[in-house]
Structures are given as structure tokens and as C-alpha cells.
Amino acid sequence: MFIQSEIILGFQQVIEPMNLLYCFFGVLMGTLVGVLPGIGPTATISLLLPLALIASPLQGIVMLAGIYYGAMYGGSTTSILVNIPGEAASVVTCLDGYAMARQGRAGPALGMAAIGSFIGGTLSLVGLMLLAVPLSKVALGFGPAEYFGLLCIGLLLVLYLSHGSFSKGLTIAVIGLLLGCIGTDETSGKVRFAFGIPELYDGLDVVPMVVGLFGISEVLINLGSRDKRVTVKTSVKNLLPNLEDWKRSAFPILRGSALGFFIGLIPGGGTVLSSFISYALEKKISKHPEEFGKGAIEGVAGPETANNASVGASFIPLFGLGIPSNVVMAILLASLTIHGVTPGPNFIEKNQTFFWAIVASMYIGNIMLLILNLPLVGIWVKILKIPYRLLFPWILLFCMVGAYTVNSRVSDVLTAITFGIFGYLLKKLDYESAPLALGFVLGPMFELSFRQTMSISGGSLGFFLERPVALVAFTLSAVVLISTFFNGIKKIREQVLDDPNSS
Amino acid sequence: MKRGNFIFALSLEFIGIFVLVYSYKLGLQKITNPGPGLFPFLLGIFLCLVVLPALFESFKKSTELHPVDKTIDTQALSPFVQLCVVILCLFEFFFLLEILGFVIAIFLFLFGLFWVGNPGRWVFNSLISIGTVLVTYLMFNTLLQVALPLGILK
Numbered sequence: 236m237f238i239q240s241e242i243i244l245g246f247q248q249v250i251e252p253m254n255l256l257y258c259f260f261g262v263l264m265g266t267l268v269g270v271l272p273g274i275g276p277t278a279t280i281s282l283l284l285p286l287a288l289i290a291s292p293l294q295g296i297v298m299l300a301g302i303y304y305g306a307m308y309g310g311s312t313t314s315i316l317v318n319i320p321g322e323a324a325s326v327v328t329c330l331d332g333y334a335m336a337r338q339g340r341a342g343p344a345l346g347m348a349a350i351g352s353f354i355g356g357t358l359s360l361v362g363l364m365l366l367a368v369p370l371s372k373v374a375l376g377f378g379p380a381e382y383f384g385l386l387c388i389g390l391l392l393v394l395y396l397s398h399g400s401f402s403k404g405l406t407i408a409v410i411g412l413l414l415g416c417i418g419t420d421e422t423s424g425k426v427r428f429a430f431g432i433p434e435l436y437d438g439l440d441v442v443p444m445v446v447g448l449f450g451i452s453e454v455l456i457n458l459g460s461r462d463k464r465v466t467v468k469t470s471v472k473n474l475l476p477n478l479e480d481w482k483r484s485a486f487p488i489l490r491g492s493a494l495g496f497f498i499g500l501i502p503g504g505g506t507v508l509s510s511f512i513s514y515a516l517e518k519k520i521s522k523h524p525e526e527f528g529k530g531a532i533e534g535v536a537g538p539e540t541a542n543n544a545s546v547g548a549s550f551i552p553l554f555g556l557g558i559p560s561n562v563v564m565a566i567l568l569a570s571l572t573i574h575g576v577t578p579g580p581n582f583i584e585k586n587q588t589f590f591w592a593i594v595a596s597m598y599i600g601n602i603m604l605l606i607l608n609l610p611l612v613g614i615w616v617k618i619l620k621i622p623y624r625l626l627f628p629w630i631l632l633f634c635m636v637g638a639y640t641v642n643s644r645v646s647d648v649l650t651a652i653t654f655g656i657f658g659y660l661l662k663k664l665d666y667e668s669a670p671l672a673l674g675f676v677l678g679p680m681f682e683l684s685f686r687q688t689m690s691i692s693g694g695s696l697g698f699f700l701e702r703p704v705a706l707v708a709f710t711l712s713a714v715v716l717i718s719t720f721f722n723g724i725k726k727i728r729e730q731v732l733d734d735p736n737s738s
Numbered sequence: 739m740k741r742g743n744f745i746f747a748l749s750l751e752f753i754g755i756f757v758l759v760y761s762y763k764l765g766l767q768k769i770t771n772p773g774p775g776l777f778p779f780l781l782g783i784f785l786c787l788v789v790l791p792a793l794f795e796s797f798k799k800s801t802e803l804h805p806v807d808k809t810i811d812t813q814a815l816s817p818f819v820q821l822c823v824v825i826l827c828l829f830e831f832f833f834l835l836e837i838l839g840f841v842i843a844i845f846l847f848l849f850g851l852f853w854v855g856n857p858g859r860w861v862f863n864s865l866i867s868i869g870t871v872l873v874t875y876l877m878f879n880t881l882l883q884v885a886l887p888l889g890i891l892k
Contacts, residue, residue, distance in 0.1 A: 268818075401790055402788055402792055420774040421756060425765075425773075428759075624856060625852075625866075627851065631827075631851060635847065643885060660746070665743075666746075
């Protein structure tokens with residue numbers, strides 16, 4: 236009854252025209268960037284962050300969340316029709332989606348991807364409603380030691396589960412944590428790492444930083460890429476799957492929803508991992524594994540459902556604990572903090588209407604996406620044909636204007652350019668830029684919880700181990716670090732043994 | 739990019755050492771009452787340590803490598819030129835925004851960027867740049883009420 240009345244309150248809040256408009260704009264932009272290869276949801280959220288800061292906190296977060304789950308819907312369109320994933324979570328959809336399109340079944344593939352996404356997204360919201368409140372109540376008993384432990388394991392898991400090198404990811408995360416130290420130290424009042432530059436006394440601004448890191452660098456890295464997109468020549472009519480398709484997809488959709496939800500809860504789990512695991516699971520338990528890769532609809536339904544289900548779940552650690560589970564959530568956290576809203580254990584209790592309005596907006600957003608993606612698929616196919624050489628100047632325009640308009644400071648433009656070039660270099664050197672943003676956002680939280688724990692414990696590091704939650708978190712962190720260390724040694728040993736010149 | 743990896747990892751190692759010295763000077767104080775330098779100091783130690791595998795790996799690979807093929811592919815020059823022009827346009831916007839004002843700075847910025855994608859199509863690039871400037875100015879200045887610098891158009 237409690238949830239019922241609260242969600243009704245949320246719907247009442249969100250159905251105001253301006254809130255609906257922001258929700259629609261968010262899902263529309265999400266679908267658009269999902270469709271267009273070369274720009275992902277993280278870059279778009281970074282680009283539209285200045286706009287979210289002009290709006291009210293609710294409108295801003297509704298729009299940014301809409302971009303995130305909207306991109307998961309749109310990503311499947313390019314995977315199915317062009318064999319190019321619009322974003323990373325739709326990579327596996329290429330395998331069977333494109334094969335279906337070549338067999339003249341693009342319609343049912345697109346239809347099932349959209350329906351699966353809708354079901355996965357909606358079911359994960361039910362999970363969000365049921366889990367976020369109890370989790371925040373448990374988290375009320377957490378002290379700084381627990382937070383420090385959770386932040387450690389959260390960050391390490393994000394790096395461990397990401398596709399790049401762990402040590403490189405950790406290096407960049409430490410750089411991010413150090414960047415978070417720039418500015419005036421709140422406890423002592425001393426200015427750190429500002430080197431006499433007044434603009435740095437309040438620390439680096441997150442907006443120009445992420446605009447550069449994800450927006451500008453993305454364009455720079457894509458400049459040399461060839462602009463060839465061959466859309467499969469097939470009818471995209473008959474979007475509704477037939478009875479046989481439904482029979483084959485029903486259980487993959489249900490399994491994808493559950494799997495995506497639980498993977499989304501894990502820091503670093505996210506959309507990409509959930510879609511890959513769902514595909515592997517469906518292939519493993521299928522009676523016809525030989526059909527996978529040749530147009531099996533289960534290979535579209537399962538992963539597309541799973542990546543949407545993980546989006547809803549990733550909001551649970553953010554709202555319940557105040558800890559972002561991936562870089563998108565870190566940007567959302569930064570956006571909320573700038574608005575003066577701090578997610579954490581007290582967040583839901585203190586901002587009930589706000590929280591339930593966000594949940595309600597996601598229900599509405601999912602329905603909007605179903606409408607946008609099924610009947611309007613023809614328009615998205617046409618948008619796919621816009622050449623990148625015409626798109627990138629507009630993307631950079633948004634980056635520059637967005638970076639400037641947040642504080643009307645030209646120095647923010649320089650920050651964005653600097654991080655854009657830095658992000659480009661990172662990508663060229665096979666480093667990921669997401670840990671930098673994550674480390675930057677988490678840095679002040681890390682330092683605060685560390686200092687508080689040291690003060691309370693009288694400087695005893697053993698205090699961390701006297702608290703069960705912190706102990707579990709540190710044990711897991713140690714397991715992750717040790718296993719990565721031994722894997723690294725094993726790799727080096729193998730390289731040495733394989734090297735003919737080594738002896 | 740092996741040499742690049744080595745230079746980058748080495749730079750990070752130096753940054754780590756710099757952070758150690760800088761944060762030590764800031765004041766570490768006691769562990770019971772951490773000073774402003776303690777947390778960055780610990781991060782500095784951590785940075786110096788975590789860079790080591792990348793440094794070792796890049797150094798190892800760079801010594802194993804055969805001499806780098808220096809033949810220049812004329813077609814591969816194009817993305818590099820594109821990259822240089824785009825970075826130049828970004829800095830043009832930064833330097834000229836407050837001097838020339840938003841309208842002129844953004845026109846030059848867009849014209850340069852569209853030229854990168856469509857070299858030689860002067861009329862098309864000019865028209866699309868002017869159109870985009872007008873739409874952007876109206877959107878930010880009139881619709882969103884954001885004050886944009888006027889520069890010499892004051």
C-alpha cells in the first residue's frame with residue numbers, strides 16, 4: 236500500500252507538461268544516439284549535462300536517465316540493420332539480429348528487441364521500487380568505514396569487469412581520485428594542487444571535464460574512421476513477431492530480465508556484461524545452439540532484454556547507498572550534487588516525491604520508447620544515413636557551448652579541450668577514460684570517509700576489520716587485487732616462455 | 739603506440755613522485771588527524787606502484803619491437819590533418835570567444851569543422867555554418883536566456 240500511494244504521487248508529479256517534455260526529450264536523444272554509431276550514451280549525457288543543470292533537479296535527472304535507457308533501445312536498430320552496434324551493449328545483437336535482417340526478418344527482430352527492452356526495463360523498475368527503499372534503510376546503519384570499504388570494492392569491481400587492462404584502469408582511476416583532490420581542502424582550508432590558478436581554488440568542474448573526456452575525445456577518435464554504413468535492403472514492415480517467435484522468446488525475455496537486473500546491481504556489471512552473459516546463457520541452454528549466429532530470435536530477445544533490465548537496477552546503489560555503479564551513474568550523481576540533492580541512505584526518506592517521480596518517469600519513458608521505436612523505425616533508418624562528417628561539427632558545437640554556458644567562464648572551455656585531448660590520447664594508448672570520471676566523482680567521498688574513519692578509530696587500520704560490512708568489502712577487494720596480480724604474473728610468464736629470444 | 743605507452747607510463751611515474759613531494763609539503767600530520775596532504779600522499783604512492791606494470795610492459799615490448807616501418811601512407815595523412823584542424827578550431831573558439839564574440843567565433847569554428855568534412859565546398863560550408871550559428875544563437879540567447887559574449891559586436 237505504501238509503494239502504491241508513493242508511486243501514484245510520483246506519477247502526479249511527473250505528468251506535469253514540462254517534466255513530460257524533458258522525459259520525452261531524454262528518450263528521444265537516447266534513441267538517436269543509440270541509433271547513431273560513433274556517439275554513445277555517456278558522451279550524450281555529458282553533452283546535455285549543462286542543459287540538465289539549467290532545468291529543475293527532477294527535469295534534469297529525468298532527461299539524463301531517459302538518455303541512458305533510451306540508448307539501449309536505439310542501439311539494437313543499427314545492430315540489426317547495419318551490423319554496426321549503436322552502442323557497446325548491442326554488440327551481441329549484431330550476431331543474430333543482422334542475420335535475421337538478411338533473411339528478410341528485420342521487422343520481427345526490431346519488434347522483439349523493442350518489446351524485450353520494454354519488458355526488461357519495466358520489470359527492473361519493479362525491482363528498483365522493491366529494493367531501493369529497504370537497501371537505504373540498511374545503509375542508514377553504515378558508518379564511514381563501511382562506506383570506505385564499499386567505495387573500494389565498487390571501484391575495483393568496475394575496473395575488474397571492464398573490458399580493458401585492470402592495471403591501466405586502476406592507474407587512470409587513481410589519476411581521477413587525484414584530480415578530485417584539486418581545490419580547497421574543506422577540513423584545513425588549504426588550497427591543494429591549484430598552483431596559483433584562481434579558477435582551480437574551488438576544484439575542477441565536472442561538467443567541462445566529462446564534456447571533454449567523453450564528447451570531444453569521442454569525435455577526435457572517430458575522425459579517421461571510414462563512413463560506410465550499408466543498410467540491409469529488406470522490408471522493415473511486420474514488426475510484430477509471430478506466434479513461433481513469441482514461443483521462442485518468452486523465456487529468454489524472462490531470463491534476460493532477471494539476469495540483467497542482478498548484473499546491473501553489481502558495480503561495473505552494467506549493460507554490456509549483462510547482454511553478453513544473456514547471449515551465452517541462451518546459447519548454452521538452447522535445444523538448437525547451432526542456430527545462434529544464423530538468425531535465432533532468442534539471441535536478440537535475451538540480450539536486448541538484459542541490457543535494459545540492468546539500467547533500472549543500476550539506479551539502486553545510487554539511490555540506496557549514494558554510490559554510483561558505473562560512469563553514467565557517477566555523472567548523474569554529480570548532476571544531482573550540483574543541484575544540491577545528495578543521494579545516500581537518507582535520500583529516499585528525505586526526497587520521497589522526487590524519488591518516486593523519477594521511478595514514474597521511467598515507466599512513462601519506457602512506454603514512450605516503445606512508441607518511438609516500433610512505429611517510427613523507418614525514420615531511424617533514414618537518420619542512420621546522415622554522414623558523420625556533417626554530424627561531428629554539431630557534436631563539437633554542443634561540447635563547446637555546453638562547457639561555456641555552465642558558469643559563463645571561458646576557462647571551462649579550455650578545461651573541456653584539455654580533457655578532450657587527454658581522453659583522445661588515453662584511447663589511443665588503450666587506456667579507458669571512464670575510470671577517470673568515476674575516480675574524480677568518488678574522490679571526495681573516498682577522502683571524507685577515510686579521514687572520518689581514521690579520526691573515529693584513533694588511527695587504527697584494524698577498525699576497518701571490526702565492522703562486518705567493511706570486512707566483507709575489504710576481503711572481496713583483496714580477492715580482486717590478488718587474482719588480478721596472479722593473472723598478470725601468469726601472463727608475463729607465458730609471454731616469456733613463448734618468446735624465442737628469452738633463453 | 740608502444741613508445742607512446744612507455745612515455746605516458748613514465749610521465750605518470752614522475753607525476754606520482756611529484757604528488758608525493760607536493761603532498762608531503764602540504765602536511766601529512768598524524769594518522770588520527772589526517773592533514774590535507776595525507777590522502778593525496780597515499781594516492782601518490784599508489785600511483786607510483788600501479789603504473790609499474792604498464793611501464794614494465796611497454797618497456798619490454800618496445801625493446802622487442804622490430805624497427806618501426808617509417809613509410810608514410812599518403813592516405814593515412816588525411817586523418818592526421820583532420821585531427822590538427824579540429825584541434826585548431828577548438829583552440830580558435832577558446833581564444834576568440836571573448837575577443838570577437840560568440841557569433842563570429844562560433845562561425846569560424848563551425849566553418850573550419852565543416853571544411854574538414856567537406857573540403858572545397860565553400861558555399862555549402864558557409865551556408866550551413868551561418869544557419870547553425872543563427873539557430874544556436876536563438877536557442878541559447880533567446881530560448882534558454884544564456885548570456886553569450888558579444889565581443890566586437892557590442
